[in-house]
Amino acid sequence: MVNSNTNEIQIHKKIKEKIRTIPNYPKPGILFRDITTLLKQPEGVFDSVEIALQKINGIEFNKVAGIDSRGFIFGAAISYAQKKGFIPIRKKNKLPSKVISEEYQLEYGVDEMELHVDAIEKDDHVLLVDDLIATGGTAGAAINLIKRLEGNVAACCFIVGLPDLGGVSKLKKTGVDVITICDFDGH
Numbered sequence: 001m002v003n004s005n006t007n008e009i010q011i012h013k014k015i016k017e018k019i020r021t022i023p024n025y026p027k028p029g030i031l032f033r034d035i036t037t038l039l040k041q042p043e044g045v046f047d048s049v050e051i052a053l054q055k056i057n058g059i060e061f062n063k064v065a066g067i068d069s070r071g072f073i074f075g076a077a078i079s080y081a082q083k084k085g086f087i088p089i090r091k092k093n094k095l096p097s098k099v100i101s102e103e104y105q106l107e108y109g110v111d112e113m114e115l116h117v118d119a120i121e122k123d124d125h126v127l128l129v130d131d132l133i134a135t136g137g138t139a140g141a142a143i144n145l146i147k148r149l150e151g152n153v154a155a156c157c158f159i160v161g162l163p164d165l166g167g168v169s170k171l172k173k174t175g176v177d178v179i180t181i182c183d184f185d186g187h
Helices: 004-017 042-055 070-082 137-148 167-173
Strands: 020-023 031-034 063-067 085-091 099-106 109-116 125-133 152-161 178-183
Touching: 004 042, 004 178, 042 070, 042 152, 042 178, 063 070, 063 137, 070 085, 070 125, 070 152, 099 137, 109 137, 125 137, 125 167, 137 152, 137 167, 152 167, 167 178
Parallel strands: 063 085, 063 125, 125 152, 152 178
Antiparallel strands: 020 031, 085 109, 099 109
Protein backbone atom coordinates (compact mmCIF):
# COMPACT_ATOMS: atom_id res chain seq x y z
CA MET A 1 0.00 0.00 0.00
CA VAL A 2 1.30 3.48 -0.94
CA ASN A 3 1.10 6.02 1.88
CA SER A 4 -0.23 9.54 1.28
CA ASN A 5 3.23 11.14 1.63
CA THR A 6 4.64 8.89 -1.12
CA ASN A 7 1.62 9.67 -3.32
CA GLU A 8 2.10 13.43 -2.76
CA ILE A 9 5.79 13.17 -3.71
CA GLN A 10 4.84 11.31 -6.89
CA ILE A 11 2.27 13.99 -7.79
CA HIS A 12 4.84 16.76 -7.15
CA LYS A 13 7.28 14.92 -9.43
CA LYS A 14 4.61 14.57 -12.16
CA ILE A 15 3.87 18.31 -11.95
CA LYS A 16 7.55 19.23 -12.13
CA GLU A 17 8.07 16.96 -15.15
CA LYS A 18 5.26 18.76 -17.01
CA ILE A 19 7.00 22.18 -16.73
CA ARG A 20 9.26 22.99 -19.67
CA THR A 21 12.54 24.87 -19.18
CA ILE A 22 13.53 27.32 -21.93
CA PRO A 23 17.13 28.58 -21.70
CA ASN A 24 18.04 32.19 -22.49
CA TYR A 25 14.47 33.50 -22.46
CA PRO A 26 13.53 36.36 -22.28
CA LYS A 27 17.23 37.27 -22.21
CA PRO A 28 20.57 35.45 -22.06
CA GLY A 29 21.26 33.68 -18.79
CA ILE A 30 17.62 33.21 -17.77
CA LEU A 31 16.13 29.71 -17.50
CA PHE A 32 12.42 30.34 -18.11
CA ARG A 33 10.11 27.82 -16.39
CA ASP A 34 7.21 27.54 -18.84
CA ILE A 35 3.98 26.30 -17.26
CA THR A 36 2.04 26.22 -20.54
CA THR A 37 3.11 22.59 -20.88
CA LEU A 38 1.57 21.94 -17.45
CA LEU A 39 -1.61 23.85 -18.28
CA LYS A 40 -2.38 22.01 -21.51
CA GLN A 41 -2.79 18.74 -19.61
CA PRO A 42 -5.98 18.46 -17.53
CA GLU A 43 -4.26 16.45 -14.82
CA GLY A 44 -1.55 19.12 -14.60
CA VAL A 45 -4.04 21.83 -13.70
CA PHE A 46 -6.12 19.52 -11.51
CA ASP A 47 -3.15 18.11 -9.57
CA SER A 48 -1.60 21.57 -9.09
CA VAL A 49 -4.81 23.02 -7.69
CA GLU A 50 -5.46 19.95 -5.51
CA ILE A 51 -1.99 20.15 -3.95
CA ALA A 52 -2.37 23.91 -3.43
CA LEU A 53 -5.70 23.32 -1.67
CA GLN A 54 -4.07 20.72 0.59
CA LYS A 55 -1.18 23.04 1.42
CA ILE A 56 -3.41 26.02 2.25
CA ASN A 57 -5.66 23.92 4.46
CA GLY A 58 -5.93 25.68 7.82
CA ILE A 59 -4.97 29.13 6.52
CA GLU A 60 -7.66 31.69 7.28
CA PHE A 61 -8.48 34.01 4.36
CA ASN A 62 -11.57 35.63 2.90
CA LYS A 63 -10.24 36.67 -0.52
CA VAL A 64 -7.84 35.31 -3.13
CA ALA A 65 -5.67 37.68 -5.16
CA GLY A 66 -4.12 36.47 -8.41
CA ILE A 67 -1.16 38.18 -10.05
CA ASP A 68 -1.48 39.02 -13.77
CA SER A 69 -1.70 36.79 -15.68
CA ARG A 70 -0.88 33.20 -14.80
CA GLY A 71 -1.82 33.80 -11.17
CA PHE A 72 -5.37 34.29 -12.44
CA ILE A 73 -5.54 30.67 -13.57
CA PHE A 74 -4.64 29.10 -10.24
CA GLY A 75 -6.08 31.89 -8.10
CA ALA A 76 -9.50 31.67 -9.74
CA ALA A 77 -9.54 27.89 -9.31
CA ILE A 78 -8.67 28.20 -5.60
CA SER A 79 -11.20 31.01 -5.19
CA TYR A 80 -13.90 28.83 -6.75
CA ALA A 81 -13.01 25.75 -4.68
CA GLN A 82 -12.92 27.76 -1.44
CA LYS A 83 -15.97 29.94 -2.27
CA LYS A 84 -13.94 33.12 -1.71
CA GLY A 85 -13.87 36.36 -3.68
CA PHE A 86 -11.20 36.81 -6.35
CA ILE A 87 -9.11 39.96 -6.85
CA PRO A 88 -7.05 40.52 -10.00
CA ILE A 89 -3.74 42.34 -9.52
CA ARG A 90 -3.07 43.63 -13.02
CA LYS A 91 -0.30 45.10 -15.10
CA LYS A 92 -0.44 48.85 -15.60
CA ASN A 93 -3.44 50.34 -17.47
CA LYS A 94 -5.54 47.14 -17.44
CA LEU A 95 -8.04 48.00 -14.68
CA PRO A 96 -10.93 50.34 -15.56
CA SER A 97 -11.62 52.08 -12.24
CA LYS A 98 -9.57 54.02 -9.65
CA VAL A 99 -6.33 52.18 -8.80
CA ILE A 100 -3.20 52.29 -6.71
CA SER A 101 0.03 51.22 -8.37
CA GLU A 102 3.38 49.79 -7.37
CA GLU A 103 6.58 49.67 -9.41
CA TYR A 104 8.85 46.65 -8.96
CA GLN A 105 12.05 45.03 -10.22
CA LEU A 106 11.97 41.84 -12.23
CA GLU A 107 15.00 39.63 -12.68
CA TYR A 108 15.12 41.04 -16.21
CA GLY A 109 13.64 44.57 -15.97
CA VAL A 110 11.14 46.91 -14.29
CA ASP A 111 7.34 46.76 -14.37
CA GLU A 112 4.29 48.15 -12.57
CA MET A 113 1.13 46.58 -11.16
CA GLU A 114 -2.21 48.02 -10.15
CA LEU A 115 -5.07 47.16 -7.86
CA HIS A 116 -8.54 48.70 -7.65
CA VAL A 117 -8.80 50.86 -4.54
CA ASP A 118 -12.06 49.15 -3.57
CA ALA A 119 -10.78 45.58 -4.09
CA ILE A 120 -9.72 45.07 -0.48
CA GLU A 121 -11.37 46.21 2.71
CA LYS A 122 -9.56 46.97 5.95
CA ASP A 123 -8.46 43.75 7.67
CA ASP A 124 -9.33 41.43 4.77
CA HIS A 125 -7.16 38.32 4.87
CA VAL A 126 -5.87 37.68 1.36
CA LEU A 127 -4.27 34.57 -0.11
CA LEU A 128 -1.88 35.77 -2.84
CA VAL A 129 -1.44 33.35 -5.77
CA ASP A 130 0.92 33.29 -8.75
CA ASP A 131 2.49 30.67 -10.95
CA LEU A 132 6.12 31.29 -9.94
CA ILE A 133 8.31 32.96 -7.33
CA ALA A 134 11.80 33.99 -8.49
CA THR A 135 13.37 37.15 -7.03
CA GLY A 136 10.18 38.14 -5.22
CA GLY A 137 9.78 41.49 -6.98
CA THR A 138 6.31 40.84 -8.36
CA ALA A 139 4.99 39.18 -5.20
CA GLY A 140 6.57 41.88 -3.03
CA ALA A 141 4.82 44.59 -5.03
CA ALA A 142 1.50 42.73 -4.77
CA ILE A 143 1.96 42.40 -1.00
CA ASN A 144 2.65 46.14 -0.78
CA LEU A 145 -0.54 46.90 -2.73
CA ILE A 146 -2.60 44.70 -0.40
CA LYS A 147 -1.07 46.31 2.71
CA ARG A 148 -1.55 49.82 1.34
CA LEU A 149 -5.29 49.08 1.26
CA GLU A 150 -5.03 47.85 4.88
CA GLY A 151 -5.44 44.19 4.02
CA ASN A 152 -3.43 41.34 5.50
CA VAL A 153 -1.57 38.73 3.47
CA ALA A 154 -2.61 35.38 4.92
CA ALA A 155 -0.05 33.52 2.78
CA CYS A 156 1.46 33.39 -0.71
CA CYS A 157 1.01 30.29 -2.86
CA PHE A 158 3.07 29.54 -5.96
CA ILE A 159 3.13 26.54 -8.28
CA VAL A 160 6.88 26.92 -8.98
CA GLY A 161 9.57 28.07 -6.59
CA LEU A 162 13.05 29.14 -7.65
CA PRO A 163 14.68 29.30 -4.19
CA ASP A 164 18.17 30.05 -5.53
CA LEU A 165 16.93 33.47 -6.72
CA GLY A 166 16.03 34.54 -3.17
CA GLY A 167 12.37 35.49 -3.53
CA VAL A 168 11.06 32.89 -1.11
CA SER A 169 13.57 34.00 1.56
CA LYS A 170 12.80 37.67 0.87
CA LEU A 171 9.07 37.16 1.43
CA LYS A 172 9.58 34.98 4.51
CA LYS A 173 11.75 37.72 6.08
CA THR A 174 8.71 40.01 5.94
CA GLY A 175 6.73 37.48 7.97
CA VAL A 176 4.65 36.13 5.09
CA ASP A 177 4.08 32.38 4.81
CA VAL A 178 5.23 31.09 1.41
CA ILE A 179 3.92 27.88 -0.13
CA THR A 180 5.37 26.31 -3.29
CA ILE A 181 4.25 23.14 -5.05
CA CYS A 182 7.56 22.27 -6.75
CA ASP A 183 10.97 23.89 -6.61
CA PHE A 184 13.67 24.08 -9.27
CA ASP A 185 17.37 24.44 -8.46
CA GLY A 186 19.29 27.12 -10.29
CA HIS A 187 17.65 30.06 -11.95
